[in-house]
Amino acid sequence: MIPRTNIEEILHRFREQHAHEEQIIQDVYQLLREEGDKEDRIVANVSGKNKDSQNDFKFDLLETDKIYHIEQIKAICINYRLRFLDSRYFKAEIPQEAISKIKKLEKEHDTELKGYKIIAPSKLFKLEDKDDPLLFAPIGNGYYYLIHKWGNDLHPLRRILVWPFKNVLNLTALVVLISYLATLMVPDGLFSKSNSSAEFWIIFFFMFKSVAAVVIFYGFALGKNFNPAIWNSKYFNA
Template sequence: MRKAEDNLIDQVGQILHDNTFNKKNVLENLKNYNASFTVINEDEVDKDLIFSISEIKKVAISYRLRFIDTVFYKHELPYECVLKIDYLNSTYKKEVQGLKVLSTGKFLKNKNSTDPALLFSPTNLGNYYLLHDWGKPLKWSRAISNWPLRNIETLFLTLIITTLIITLCLPTYLITLDRKATYWCAYRIGVFFHLFIFNMGVTAYITFAFSKNLSTGIWNSEKDFG
């Protein structure tokens, strides 16, 4: 009877040791990047959780998110992520590596942020498999507020619309001293172009002074997290 109890204790100890080793191995893979990592076979996972790089890029640009390797993420990921990775490792006999995080710049720099985040693993067909997501859901207001910074076209269009609204709101007596001038006069057109040039200058200053780069140029950039 004593021998049976000892065997049971030994088996439990071995299981705990194996689980601890697996968790440590998963955490090491999250923090190490290897260009020759093993990828997930798309035939072995849920197709609804597979996304192309173009789909991820579209979401990242629309909501001004960053898509970077986990090696550049300095904080601990949720334990659920580790469990799911460990499950994939044991089920499909693969060491899941080369993982990427899709989230806001605030989340990637601040461990206390509650912004939404998604963890992806590359697949054998060049796509990405969604392993886990956490945090608050994305709000449509974020996409609207960041619309001007999507690309050069949206920024230029925003400047035109903003300048046009300001120009149309200005009363004629603030535009010219000519009392005979009507609302739709040449002076208003001149004010529009002057305001447009001024707004472009202010935008350029803010862009360089506060590093407000366009989303198309930073969505997969890791320079701020190295």
């Protein structure tokens, strides 16, 4: 004989079943909300102002090939005319992959990372007055941990192209070279019928003064400076 249907029992089972499903949904929602809050906090830390000079890393978990000293960073910035500034000056968007790596590091090291720094060309910073950014977090004692690199690699000739801006001697050498080449391009007999070394050096001296004047005007007009003076400067005309 087919038993009668107890609607109360069915209603009770239905409630228990859906209560479990609702709990799962709530748990997932809570997890997503917590993850969203973490990302918002990380973005705020990256883009906000803070003066933290070190983070509480668990050194056994750090990858040694991603640890760099400030002097190493300085040398690279000078050689390639890059800047090493607080991440709050970075005007491009921090990629999601970098945020994910920060979350992973914070979970592994059970800490909140702050004091972020970025290596990038000047044009990617909001300086006061898309190439190859690198995101760092301070460890302490002048050491920084590389969190993430994104964007395109630097031009292979960038170090050569910015070599004249490394110091005044390099720039002078370039001016001398340009002046010498320009002097060689002057046709023979343009200023006199006889060619002599004295005439050549007089023309060279004239060329040198002209090129040097253009370089000096360009430097002052655009507020340019040498690489060692700008690598960690937040000012546009540094």
